[in-house]
Amino acid sequence: MSGKIRLLVVDDEERFINTLAKRLSLRDFDVTPVTSGEAALEAASRQEFDLALVDLKMPGMSGEDVLKTLKAKHPFIEVIILTGHGSIDSAVQCTRAGSYGYLQKPCETEELLEVLKDAYQERVQRKMNYSKEKIEALMKASSCESPLGILRKLKELEAEGSD
Amino acid sequence: MINRLNADDIASPYLDDRAHGAEYFNQIRRRLRWQLLVAYITPLLLLSAVFHYQYTITLRQEIETHLKSVAENKRNTVSLFLQERVANVKSAFHFESLPLLFSSKQLGRVLEDMQKESATFVDLGLFSPDGKLIAYAGPFTRLLGKDYSEESWFRQLMKQKKEYYISDVYLGFRHQPHFIVAARKLIDGEMWSLRASVDPKRFSEFVTSAILLKKGEALIANRKGELQTTTGDPEQREVLTWVPAKGVDTKVQEVKEKNTITYLKAYAWLTETDWTVVVRIPTEIAYAPIKRARMISIGVLTFAFALLFVFVQRRTRKIVWRLESADRAKEEMRSQLFNAAKLASVGEMATGIAHEINNPLAIIYEEAGLIKDSLDPEFGQEMSKKELEESLKNIVDATMRGRSITSKLLAFARKHDVEVEPTEVDPIINRVISIKQREFEVSGIAVEKRLAANLPKVLVNSNQMEQVLLNLLNNSSDAMETVTGTRRISVTTGQQAEDIFIAVQDTGCGVSAEQMEKIFFPFFTTKKVGKGTGLGLAISYGIVKAAGGRIEVSSEIGKGSTFVIFLPIAKEKRISSREPSTGRAEKSNDNGNRRL
Ligand SMILES: Nc1ncnc2c1ncn2[C@@H]1O[C@H](COP(=O)(O)OP(=O)(O)OP(=O)(O)O)[C@@H](O)[C@H]1O
Ligand SMILES: [Mg+2]
Numbered sequence: 001m002s003g004k005i006r007l008l009v010v011d012d013e014e015r016f017i018n019t020l021a022k023r024l025s026l027r028d029f030d031v032t033p034v035t036s037g038e039a040a041l042e043a044a045s046r047q048e049f050d051l052a053l054v055d056l057k058m059p060g061m062s063g064e065d066v067l068k069t070l071k072a073k074h075p076f077i078e079v080i081i082l083t084g085h086g087s088i089d090s091a092v093q094c095t096r097a098g099s100y101g102y103l104q105k106p107c108e109t110e111e112l113l114e115v116l117k118d119a120y121q122e123r124v125q126r127k128m129n130y131s132k133e134k135i136e137a138l139m140k141a142s143s144c145e146s147p148l149g150i151l152r153k154l155k156e157l158e159a160e161g162s163d
Numbered sequence: 164m165i166n167r168l169n170a171d172d173i174a175s176p177y178l179d180d181r182a183h184g185a186e187y188f189n190q191i192r193r194r195l196r197w198q199l200l201v202a203y204i205t206p207l208l209l210l211s212a213v214f215h216y217q218y219t220i221t222l223r224q225e226i227e228t229h230l231k232s233v234a235e236n237k238r239n240t241v242s243l244f245l246q247e248r249v250a251n252v253k254s255a256f257h258f259e260s261l262p263l264l265f266s267s268k269q270l271g272r273v274l275e276d277m278q279k280e281s282a283t284f285v286d287l288g289l290f291s292p293d294g295k296l297i298a299y300a301g302p303f304t305r306l307l308g309k310d311y312s313e314e315s316w317f318r319q320l321m322k323q324k325k326e327y328y329i330s331d332v333y334l335g336f337r338h339q340p341h342f343i344v345a346a347r348k349l350i351d352g353e354m355w356s357l358r359a360s361v362d363p364k365r366f367s368e369f370v371t372s373a374i375l376l377k378k379g380e381a382l383i384a385n386r387k388g389e390l391q392t393t394t395g396d397p398e399q400r401e402v403l404t405w406v407p408a409k410g411v412d413t414k415v416q417e418v419k420e421k422n423t424i425t426y427l428k429a430y431a432w433l434t435e436t437d438w439t440v441v442v443r444i445p446t447e448i449a450y451a452p453i454k455r456a457r458m459i460s461i462g463v464l465t466f467a468f469a470l471l472f473v474f475v476q477r478r479t480r481k482i483v484w485r486l487e488s489a490d491r492a493k494e495e496m497r498s499q500l501f502n503a504a505k506l507a508s509v510g511e512m513a514t515g516i517a518h519e520i521n522n523p524l525a526i527i528y529e530e531a532g533l534i535k536d537s538l539d540p541e542f543g544q545e546m547s548k549k550e551l552e553e554s555l556k557n558i559v560d561a562t563m564r565g566r567s568i569t570s571k572l573l574a575f576a577r578k579h580d581v582e583v584e585p586t587e588v589d590p591i592i593n594r595v596i597s598i599k600q601r602e603f604e605v606s607g608i609a610v611e612k613r614l615a616a617n618l619p620k621v622l623v624n625s626n627q628m629e630q631v632l633l634n635l636l637n638n639s640s641d642a643m644e645t646v647t648g649t650r651r652i653s654v655t656t657g658q659q660a661e662d663i664f665i666a667v668q669d670t671g672c673g674v675s676a677e678q679m680e681k682i683f684f685p686f687f688t689t690k691k692v693g694k695g696t697g698l699g700l701a702i703s704y705g706i707v708k709a710a711g712g713r714i715e716v717s718s719e720i721g722k723g724s725t726f727v728i729f730l731p732i733a734k735e736k737r738i739s740s741r742e743p744s745t746g747r748a749e750k751s752n753d754n755g756n757r758r759l
Pocket of ligand 2 (some may be wrong): 698
């Protein structure tokens with residue numbers, strides 16, 4: 001880890017994401033801008049991301065599909081929708097599909113940062129909970145196992161922690 | 164596969180199939196009720212008519228047979244009676260010697276013997292060959308010596324072959340109703356006759372008694388129909404209107420008498436004399452069972468009809484109620500759909516606008532943010548002049564994008580009130596193509612014009628038509644951007660019925676069936692950000708529609724598309740004023756357009 005939050009930005013408005021990427025980079029984000037859903041999935045398969053900022057209306061794969069696929073493939077990624085095409089229906093749908101937040105363009109920088117922060121917090125929390133549960137389960141199950149066996153399992157668990 | 168669409172088809176599924184009014188259902192109810200009634204009642208009616216007919220015939224036959232047998236029985240008894248009376252007279256003649264009979268006293272004894280046989284005998288008289296009453300026994304002694312040679316019975320008896328004669332009831336010299344039984348005998352070459360008179364009262368009683376027919380009566384009539392079974396004055400006796408000719412068969416006939424009563428009558432002729440036994444019964448009574456049966460069946464039928472009517476009424480009400488509620492449900496669904504479609508279209512429009520405007524706004528916001536960031540010492544990132552210029556350019560571009568959207572929206576909204584005039588289409592087409600000429604050359608697109616000569620004018624606004632054509636040409640050239648083969652646009656004009664058409668054909672990517680349904684919707688686009696707003700066809704459709712025309716599309720994926728604009732030929736009268744309905748028509752079509 002570089003110590004920066006790894007953020008995937010998906011939007012077909014190239015100028016917009018480029019500028020946004022510049023600005024978020026200044027704020028200690030490690031931003032990867034892509035202009036289509038397909039490109040986003042490819043990027044996510046190559047590199048682990050903490051968060052994704054996804055537009056809804058794009059030619060080709062829609063934002064909602066990107067959201068679903070990302071959530072299915074990478075359980076710990078938090079996806080935030082950022083769209084100019086806001087409607088309550090689509091907001092509800094995206095929340096159901098597992099998006100952490102739903103923001104409307106143009107979005108104030110403070111608000112965006114706030115949501116990104118909360119989303120990141122959520123991700124960390126979930127990851128930690130997950131590890132804790134795993135360890136507890138492991139301990140419970142392995143009360144009779146040899147210390148060496150436990151050690152091996154814990155090591156596995158740590159490796160599993162990342163997406 | 165070729166995909167086709169007439170832009171109007173988008174709206175049409177909603178406009179047909181309206182719900183029906185109350186009058187429609189009343190009509191159905193009435194018709195259904197009649198049909199059901201007829202369907203149920205006809206067989207019932209037919210069946211009962213057949214049964215009734217059959218029953219009537221059988222019953223009539225039965226009645227007639229009965230009447231006949233009564234008449235024949237009566238004939239036989241009367242016949243027997245008369246034969247006996249004749250035999251009485253004959254035997255008196257034969258067993259007594261003639262001289263003995265000359266004495267009225269002796270004759271009185273013979274009468275007494277005869278009266279023992281039958282009380283109907285009144286008197287007895289002996290007639291000489293020249294017709295004089297020589298001897299007499301009975302109450303009318305004054306008749307003695309009277310000359311009967313001119314009396315009809317006497318002459319008849321002398322004349323005929325039969326040795327006896329029975330007369331009709333008549334008054335005769337005694338002025339009392341009676342009939343006679345006379346017999347003749349040749350004695351020593353001279354014809355003597357013996358005559359007994361019979362009391363018609365007794366005879367009548369005998370005839371009319373013991374008849375096996377309720378309310379019926381037995382009578383005797385002669386050939387003329389004059390009743391012989393009457394006690395009163397023969398001159399005033401009843402005369403039957405009709406008597407069949409003498410025969411052996413018993414006849415049954417319905418006869419109306421002078422007193423207006425209609426009788427069913429059986430006639431049986433006697434052989435002894437020209438009398439017929441008539442058994443009669445008023446038709447009304449004879450056929451009473453038929454009438455009763457008819458009344459009963461009418462009663463039953465009426466009841467059945469009433470029942471059926473109630474049944475049909477309820478059935479009809481139920482069926483129509485079901486129809487009505489189905490129709491209502493359909494109507495409800497239709498209006499809900501309509502509303503949903505309208506809401507969706509307004510919502511779609513709004514989100515479309517929001518998207519198109521918010522995107523450039525977001526760009527502006529971020530560029531401004533970037534500049535602001537560069538001024539913030541915290542980030543320590545000053546912008547280079549070049550960077551700043553780029554940001555500003557982005558802001559200006561985004562602003563222009565926003566403006567182009569709003570102006571297109573305005574065009575979309577404003578298309579209603581423009582000046583129209585009879586216009587030739589050729590100059591418009593030429594102008595638009597010349598505008599695009601350079602661009603087409605650069606992109607390697609060939610333009611082919613096939614314009615029909617001497618086309619009539621159309622009533623349009625030429626600026627708007629230019630806009631429409633420009634939209635179509637832009638779409639075609641956009642559709643051919645990725646095409647590697649031939650890039651060609653053909654513009655063809657012509658006349659079809661009352662319309663002028665302008666067809667724009669390209670060799671572009673084509674429109675899929677799925678997209679075909681949406682291409683006329685505002686904001687539907689398959690093009691890149693900033694390249695297409697999806698308003699071109701929506702605006703064009705509105706304009707063409709307002710001019711009273713239509714747009715048809717056919718397309719094949721990978722081969723190309725053809726958009727055909729049809730415009731009605733301008734009629735000279737319509738130059739100054741616009742068709743009043745177009746405004747409304749256009750509005751509804753806008754709905755139709757957005758609805759899906
Ligand atoms: N000639 C054509 N060939 C293939 N597709 C077409 C053609 N014309 C229109 N389309 C399809 O219909 C869509 C809607 O067209 P429309 O003209 O309404 O909007 P647009 O061209 O995308 O944007 P705008 O015209 O507002 O710049 C297009 O995005 C395209 O997918
Ligand atoms: Mg267009």
